[in-house]
Amino acid sequence: MTGENLSTRDKKHLWHPLTQHKLGKPQLPIVKAKGTLLFDEEGKEYIDAIASWYTVMYGHANEQIVAAITKQMQTLDFVMFSGLTHEPAIELSEKLMEILPDNQAKIFFNDNGSTAVEAAIKMALQFFHNKGEKRDTLIAFEDGFHGDTFGAMSASGLSSYNGPFEDFLLNVERIPVPTDDNLSEVTDKLSQTLHKNKCAAFVFEPLVQGAAGMKFHSAKGLDTLIELCREHEVLCIADEIMTGFGKTGKNFASENIANAPDIICLSKALTAGMFPLSITSCSQEVYNGFLSDDVHKGFFHAHTFSAHPLGCAAALAGIKLLNSPQILERREAINLAHNQFLSQIKSHNKVKDVRVMGVILAIDLDIKTERYGNLRDELYNFFLERGVLLRPLGNTVYVLPPFVITKEELQKVYKAIIEALNTF
Ligand SMILES: *Cc1c(COP(=O)(O)O)cnc(C)c1O
16 A cells, blocks of 8 residues: 555545546645645655645745644644634734724634635625515626535536536526726616615625636726615625735735725635635624524524634734735735736737736636636646646636745746747
């Protein structure tokens, strides 16, 4: 058994996510990670240019975060969060309040991104139920992604994931994302939706749709849509699971819009990739909707690992780093380098579109690919062969590196992209 390599052993009992096991190459075993680098069994290095699904923003095995978790596990490993409380969760709620939009007042803990969205949707539905109002419809953007549990999946509009489940989803009305050209059209569509349906919540990824291919939309447009929802007392849920913690330039993408969301979902970089944890924050008004002498009007929703102290400790260490002078300097340097690279490649004949926001760089290639298909796999493998982990979303190649990536590492990533542009 131990004589066999990891790939062979992996095949015996493991079922990987987002994988058709009858097709494609075996999974790449990673035995070690440090900073920006991943190492395989043979010691080959790979730059983690997407920060392992935009989580490890301070680098793998970051010493400050490792130290914080180690200390926490020796003091208080875990207790349930119903009936009991603890300082890591309390301190994290205080620190989050310092950086979240001013209208946020309460923090509800969950254990991953999908469950943060699930809790947000249930909060919105119960908020109206508690008031004796029946509101049974959600509004969401086309091509949004909010997770893989049923509520979150209902809000998601990416059909490659939802196909088999479409008959079992919540009522959702979809609108296109607002651009500079289509705002009146989208506003009309939203207006009709609001009049036709009993809408409870508008769920959106603010400014950047991650899984859709790092697609950007207009902040001004989003603001207009939120304002319209407000007129109908529809709760606005910002899914900042991808955009949160400095990726768009600001700490949160919601800082770019004047109308702060009623509910915000955070995960991924929240714990710097070190621990699964998420939060659903909300305004005082939403919270007040659950206060009652009737016990059943409380929010009866829990996850065993809610507010896990190790996750809270990781999050606290991460927030300390987020706006430290060293990380701020890197955040700006990456943005500058991305913009220089954008100028360099924007007129390449294989580049259909290239865009930069904060530390996010996305390039739409002028080639035809399926979201999961041969050409996409070839691109993925092409980058791996060059020591760079990039995970193309259809024909979109995006770079969202850990803040700690060095100038040289970033140049190596760009070089691999230019080679791909000249090859495919
Ligand atoms: C990743 C992601 C989710 C789902 O989070 P999981 O932890 O994978 O369940 C939801 N929304 C957005 C915007 C995401 O990027």
